[in-house]
Amino acid sequence: MERIRPRKLLKLNIVPVLVGFVLSSQSFGQSKLAMLHLQDSASEFPALLKLSVNNANKQRYSGVRVVEYRQNGNSKRYEEWVSRSGRKSRVEFPSSSEFAGQVIVEDRGERRHYFPDKNEVHISPARREDALDRLAGMARRAGKTKFTEQPGETIAGLKSILISLVDERGSIMQKMFIEPKTGIVLRRELFDRTGAPTGSFSFSKINLSPQFDDRIFILDPKGARTITPTDRIVEVARKDGYIAAALSGASGLKLDAVRTSTLSGEDVLMEIYAAGRERITLFQFKHVVNVDSMKLKRTSSGEFGTHSWTYRGHTFVLVGGPNAGALSKIAESLTVISKSGKD
Amino acid sequence: MKGHQSINMNELDKKLDGPSQQVIARAVSAMPEEDLSMAWRSQLNSQILAVAEAQVKRKRQLNIFWRPAFGLGLAGAIAAVVLFRPSASTPVTAPSIEGAIVQHHREYVGTYDLVSYGLSPIDARATGTVASPSPEWNESDLESF
Numbered sequence: 001m002e003r004i005r006p007r008k009l010l011k012l013n014i015v016p017v018l019v020g021f022v023l024s025s026q027s028f029g030q031s032k033l034a035m036l037h038l039q040d041s042a043s044e045f046p047a048l049l050k051l052s053v054n055n056a057n058k059q060r061y062s063g064v065r066v067v068e069y070r071q072n073g074n075s076k077r078y079e080e081w082v083s084r085s086g087r088k089s090r091v092e093f094p095s096s097s098e099f100a101g102q103v104i105v106e107d108r109g110e111r112r113h114y115f116p117d118k119n120e121v122h123i124s125p126a127r128r129e130d131a132l133d134r135l136a137g138m139a140r141r142a143g144k145t146k147f148t149e150q151p152g153e154t155i156a157g158l159k160s161i162l163i164s165l166v167d168e169r170g171s172i173m174q175k176m177f178i179e180p181k182t183g184i185v186l187r188r189e190l191f192d193r194t195g196a197p198t199g200s201f202s203f204s205k206i207n208l209s210p211q212f213d214d215r216i217f218i219l220d221p222k223g224a225r226t227i228t229p230t231d232r233i234v235e236v237a238r239k240d241g242y243i244a245a246a247l248s249g250a251s252g253l254k255l256d257a258v259r260t261s262t263l264s265g266e267d268v269l270m271e272i273y274a275a276g277r278e279r280i281t282l283f284q285f286k287h288v289v290n291v292d293s294m295k296l297k298r299t300s301s302g303e304f305g306t307h308s309w310t311y312r313g314h315t316f317v318l319v320g321g322p323n324a325g326a327l328s329k330i331a332e333s334l335t336v337i338s339k340s341g342k343d
Numbered sequence: 344m345k346g347h348q349s350i351n352m353n354e355l356d357k358k359l360d361g362p363s364q365q366v367i368a369r370a371v372s373a374m375p376e377e378d379l380s381m382a383w384r385s386q387l388n389s390q391i392l393a394v395a396e397a398q399v400k401r402k403r404q405l406n407i408f409w410r411p412a413f414g415l416g417l418a419g420a421i422a423a424v425v426l427f428r429p430s431a432s433t434p435v436t437a438p439s440i441e442g443a444i445v446q447h448h449r450e451y452v453g454t455y456d457l458v459s460y461g462l463s464p465i466d467a468r469a470t471g472t473v474a475s476p477s478p479e480w481n482e483s484d485l486e487s488f
Contacts, residue, residue, distance in 0.1 A: 069454045070459065072446075072447075076467070082461070091461050093462075102462075111460075116470060117470050118471070126460070162462070168423040201461070263444060264440045266440065270447065270451075272455075291444070299439075299442050315398050317444055319448040
């Protein structure tokens with residue numbers, strides 16, 4: 001086994017804060033919020049949100065939901081056909097969709113994503129448990145965050161209660177429209193620190209008494225090749241000239257997804273890990289890139305930790321992290337993957 | 344010491360009042376007194392005037408150049424401040440590599456939370472050509488569940 005030790009371990013100042021939930025608009029002013037019922041402490045989780053979290057493993061429904069998000073300055077919008085039964089879920093796409101034919105099934109802690117064009121099933125840890133659970137944990141930590149509750153809109157024919165997550169300035173960070181009897185989240189909206197929406201989903205149709213065979217949650221197409229995130233790293237590394245390396249699972253991380261992208265004209269391999277309620281992204285550049293550690297730290301504004309180092313002429317950057325100093329420890333667990341797995 | 348000084352002063356007074364000094368005084372008084380000629384005075388005045396005019400002219404010439412230059416410089420500085428003042432809402436530089444890294448992480452994590460069991464941007468890849476497409480579904484199929 002080859003253990004990679006970063007040449008420089010920088011002193012980090014990782015402040016655990018809400019990851020992914022960012023500040024919101026002044027357009028939702030204090031006067032409007034004053035009408036709402038404000039809970040005094042973040043630990044006072046709204047009863048409806050508790051219901052939603054507790055019922056997440058019991059909900060059964062099928063429906064159509066529209067997902068929108070902004071990424072790299074571009075907006076993306078698509079429709080998903082969703083079937084869900086407790087911890088099991090299945091997502092498909094209309095024939096007119098650019099994702100037509102793809103199927104995503106989650107069951108027993110595993111996520112299987114089928115790509116018909118390549119006849120591949122990509123396997124990763126299930127993500128469903130994360131969302132509201134993460135919200136609960138983050139709200140507990142972010143002491144000055146508050147929840148507001150008020151009657152919501154009728155969505156897909158169902159009445160809802162709107163629960164908003166509000167920061168200490170009174171800006172809305174997130175809105176959740178929840179069906180009060182079942183706790184199903186009918187619509188969810190995220191906002192950035194300027195108040196612009198960064199992403200949302202909303203059900204356009206929903207059936208709370210669906211009739212479906214639970215075998216739809218089995219995804220095992222004949223002859224399909226099974227690809228794990230580690231396989232993806234090896235494949236991309238070989239094809240595009242990256243070092244096939246991953247963070248060790250011993251550090252408590254689960255490799256969730258692998259993707260290539262281009263940042264400021266530089267090709268980069270991104271590995272996304274789940275670490276409890278946190279997400280950590282490992283960026284690998286194919287050569288030495290001048291990443292200014294102090295600038296990186298400033299840019300993250302204390303929202304999450306950052307750590308960068310160079311190995312074998314490649315620059316690595318870690319972003320995310322649960323607490324100070326954790327990233328430099330995690331960086332030490334980077335391990336080169338052999339053909340039969342990690343060395 | 345004081346006595347010595349007073350003796351010297353007395354001796355000096357006596358010498359100045361002496362006959363030799365009186366002769367010189369009379370000679371100086373007897374010298375003819377000449378009036379300055381008008382021509383010389385006029386010439387002197389002309390020269391003074393010419394020098395003064397030259398100084399004023401040179402000052403004017405400098406002002407002709409410097410005043411507009413100073414005005415233009417001041418106007419330019421004000422324009423630069425107004426036009427190129429960094430604004431809180433407008434980024435003045437292109438996104439740096441550090442900014443792009445942080446932005447990517449923030450966006451992916453945010454949408455991960457949002458879509459949960461659905462399609463996340465990290466997985467999003469358009470379906471290519473499928474050799475043998477599976478039977479197509481429509482919404483009526485979904486509603487029949």
